[in-house]
Amino acid sequence: MQSDHAGHAHQGGHSDHGDVGSHLRLYWMIGAALYVFTIITVAVNQVHLAIPLAITVALIVATIKGSMVATVFMHLGNEKRWIYGSLLLTAFFFVAMITITTLTLRDTIGTATVHEVSTGAAHPGAVER
Amino acid sequence: MNIPYTVETRPDTGLANGKLGIWLFLASEVMLFGALFSTYIILRTGSVEWPHGELNVWLGMANTFILIGSSVTMVMSWAALKMREWGKHRAYLIVTFLLAAAFLVNKYFEYADHIRRGEGPAHSTFLAIYFTMTGLHGLHIIGGMVVMAYLIGPGAKLFKSNPEQFTNRIEYTGLYWHFVDLVWIFLFPVLYLL
Numbered sequence: 128m129q130s131d132h133a134g135h136a137h138q139g140g141h142s143d144h145g146d147v148g149s150h151l152r153l154y155w156m157i158g159a160a161l162y163v164f165t166i167i168t169v170a171v172n173q174v175h176l177a178i179p180l181a182i183t184v185a186l187i188v189a190t191i192k193g194s195m196v197a198t199v200f201m202h203l204g205n206e207k208r209w210i211y212g213s214l215l216l217t218a219f220f221f222v223a224m225i226t227i228t229t230l231t232l233r234d235t236i237g238t239a240t241v242h243e244v245s246t247g248a249a250h251p252g253a254v255e256r
Numbered sequence: 257m258n259i260p261y262t263v264e265t266r267p268d269t270g271l272a273n274g275k276l277g278i279w280l281f282l283a284s285e286v287m288l289f290g291a292l293f294s295t296y297i298i299l300r301t302g303s304v305e306w307p308h309g310e311l312n313v314w315l316g317m318a319n320t321f322i323l324i325g326s327s328v329t330m331v332m333s334w335a336a337l338k339m340r341e342w343g344k345h346r347a348y349l350i351v352t353f354l355l356a357a358a359f360l361v362n363k364y365f366e367y368a369d370h371i372r373r374g375e376g377p378a379h380s381t382f383l384a385i386y387f388t389m390t391g392l393h394g395l396h397i398i399g400g401m402v403v404m405a406y407l408i409g410p411g412a413k414l415f416k417s418n419p420e421q422f423t424n425r426i427e428y429t430g431l432y433w434h435f436v437d438l439v440w441i442f443l444f445p446v447l448y449l450l
Contacts, residue, residue: 147338154335158328165320165444169313172449185445192441200331200434209269210279217283221290228294232301 157199164192263420278428282435285396289439292389296446299381307382310375312366316448319362320440326355327437330430337423342415346408349426352433353404356397363394386447393443396436403429 168188172181198204203214261273269276300306333348370376370383377387407422407429415422 147335151332151335154328154331158324161324161327162321165317165324168445168449169317172313172445178450182450185449189442189445193438196327196434196438196441200327200437201431207270209271209276213276213279213283217286221286224287224290225294225297228298232298 153199157195161192161195164188263418263424272424274424274428278431282431285435289389289392292385292392293442293446296385296389299385303381307380310382311386311448312369313448315362315366316444319359320444322355322359322362323437323440326352326359327434329355330433334423334426334430337415337419337426340419345426346412349404349408353401353408356401356404359397360394360401363390389443389447393436393439396439400429400433400436403432 168185171184171188175181176184203210259273263272265272329348329352333345333352336342336344336348367387375383377384407425411425412422414425
């Protein structure tokens with residue numbers, strides 16, 4: 128059995144860190160940028176854009192912020208392929224889940240139409256929402 | 257008997273086991289929160305109207321600032337440890353813990369205000385998904401605080417006997433904490449602004 132102190136190669140990725148000190152400034156700058164993007168998000172919300180545009184802007188800014196956290200703070204900019212592989216699988220299943228969920232929005236099987244509900248003439252098995 | 261690959265990397269993955277383990281855990285967390293975001297989409301698109309301005313944007317913004325700040329102090333805590341600056345590491349980790357506590361205090365005031373006005377989860381579909389998503393996120397904050405309290409307290413002894421393994425534990429805690437921050441980065445606009 129291997130020992131923890133066997134002197135083997137240590138944790139990889141961003142963790143081979145003779146140069147950790149050189150990243151300190153980057154961490155502070157990313158933190159400051161995240162604050163600025165948060166202020167931008169709230170400021171855009173205060174001008175009351177149309178809902179679709181507001182949603183688009185807010186989600187784009189949130190995605191930029193999330194990418195900064197993942198790339199710099201979580202060191203995903205420089206990781207091993209096993210981690211990228213597992214995240215790729217996760218992304219696939221995440222997108223599949225959201226897509227399948229969204230597809231059900233077009234599903235009207237088992238639901239009554241407005242006319243049928245209002246006249247009380249829903250077909251057998253229909254369900255009122 | 258020592259547990260293998262807590263510090264040295266496995267030859268097949270190139271990673272210590274803990275690192276792959278925390279990432280697989282985070283992958284499952286993505287699916288958990290993803291299911292709730294899917295639920296939100298279904299509820300929102302299926303509703304005739306959706307409330308705006310029910311939540312206090314400024315409290316939500318303050319909590320966003322708090323969590324971003326805690327992410328910075330968390331990564332600084334890990335970096336200080338890599339440079340063997342024990343005092344700085346402790347200070348940054350304690351500040352991270354305190355910021356997490358501040359987040360929960362803020363959240364308590366938000367929840368209390370809603371409950372006082374009779375706006376519990378059963379009041380509306382919006383509040384049901386709001387309490388579910390922020391409640392689950394809050395539980396993750398508490399979980400992170402428990403781990404940090406352990407690493408500040410009794411778990412800190414490991415640094416003397418095995419500093420590399422302790423540094424790895426701080427790194428894994430940091431990865432979890434940044435994920436919790438990342439989830440909030442999406443929760444804030446989705447629930448408070450849109």
